[in-house]
Amino acid sequence: xxxxxxxxxxxxxxxxxxxxxxxxxRRGPWTVEExxxxxxxxxxxxxxxxxxxARCAGLKRTGKSCRLRWLNYLRPDVRRGNITLEEQxxxxxxxxxxxxxxxxxxxxxxxxxxxxxxxYWRTRVQKHAKxxxxxxxxxxxxxxxxxxxxxxxxxxxxxxxAGHPTATATTSGGSTSTTTTTTTATPGHHAMTxxxxxxxxxxxxxxxxxxxANSSDSFGTxxxxxxxxxxxxxxxxxxxxxxxxxxxxxxxxxxxxCGYINNQGMDYQGIDANYNTQEQQQWPFGxxxxxxxxxxxxxxxxxxxxxxxx
DNA sequence: AATATCTACAACCGCGGTCCA
DNA sequence: GTGGACCGCGGTTGTAGATAT
Numbered sequence: 001x002x003x004x005x006x007x008x009x010x011x012x013x014x015x016x017x018x019x020x021x022x023x024x025x026r027r028g029p030w031t032v033e034e035x036x037x038x039x040x041x042x043x044x045x046x047x048x049x050x051x052x053x054a055r056c057a058g059l060k061r062t063g064k065s066c067r068l069r070w071l072n073y074l075r076p077d078v079r080r081g082n083i084t085l086e087e088q089x090x091x092x093x094x095x096x097x098x099x100x101x102x103x104x105x106x107x108x109x110x111x112x113x114x115x116x117x118x119x120y121w122r123t124r125v126q127k128h129a130k131x132x133x134x135x136x137x138x139x140x141x142x143x144x145x146x147x148x149x150x151x152x153x154x155x156x157x158x159x160x161x162a163g164h165p166t167a168t169a170t171t172s173g174g175s176t177s178t179t180t181t182t183t184t185a186t187p188g189h190h191a192m193t194x195x196x197x198x199x200x201x202x203x204x205x206x207x208x209x210x211x212x213a214n215s216s217d218s219f220g221t222x223x224x225x226x227x228x229x230x231x232x233x234x235x236x237x238x239x240x241x242x243x244x245x246x247x248x249x250x251x252x253x254x255x256x257x258c259g260y261i262n263n264q265g266m267d268y269q270g271i272d273a274n275y276n277t278q279e280q281q282q283w284p285f286g287x288x289x290x291x292x293x294x295x296x297x298x299x300x301x302x303x304x305x306x307x308x309x310x
Numbered sequence: 311a312a313t314a315t316c317t318a319c320a321a322c323c324g325c326g327g328t329c330c331a
Numbered sequence: 332g333t334g335g336a337c338c339g340c341g342g343t344t345g346t347a348g349a350t351a352t
Contacts, residue, residue: 027321027322028321028322029320029321030320062322064322065321065322068320069320069321072319072320073320115319115320115321116319119320120318120319122318122319123319124318127317
């Protein structure tokens, strides 16, 4: 059982004085002993009813604190480690749809907690918005994510998969792509793959909105109610047809190599033209490593100029 | 080597919703 | 209907470790 070693010396934490107050409740980092107590209690009695659980387990913690510790850290199915490219893509996609609905987004990333996704968003995505001197909720920044970063993520996922193919599939457009076996357990639905479908969405250049009516996805299933991730589509913000994803209902997303022009006329082609440097290939938000620098100075400058002219 | 700054993330807080007596 | 207990969510803070100066 993995235990956070940071907790081993936490008795000197700034909140330790709380254990001396009238309520005798502890705050701050959890100790190894507390973790084990909680784990053992839940193993025997199950989770839920957190306030009484805290009392019965003999933990001098609030029920809230016990719940948080269990759900965000101790639960056996919590995934630890780096956010994968597919997860990054999914987070961007879902956040564009739902905003800061972290728990809802987390439902589609098995093993990831809302807290972890929220932290990822704040530390990585908001950092880039700050670099671009624009608000993370601004349309400009959202467009940048949608029409530049997300296609780049897809491209990088493709590149990664090409290096480690686990299967080969042919798109309806006749092109060949590799697929991954990344699975997502969608709430209320069967586990499914998502990255392969999303990649398909990017690689079929034969698609047009006109020929896409009443289409089904590459697995022959109707997609009118659920998108490629198996997520119910309940608005018309994006539409997904055949092997292609159309964002905003009016912005066909062409090949990642073609440059992206959104409905404000922002042309990112010049940015992509600079993309072949080694630094640029370090991709958005990193891969969990330190290579988190999507933007070089030129990129940032160009985007800032475009934003200021809008 | 020392100090300052940054980053990542665990944990807390407040609020609103739900349940139940 | 009402009030208290509880739960879950989203925002925020604190801090250890990493990195820069």
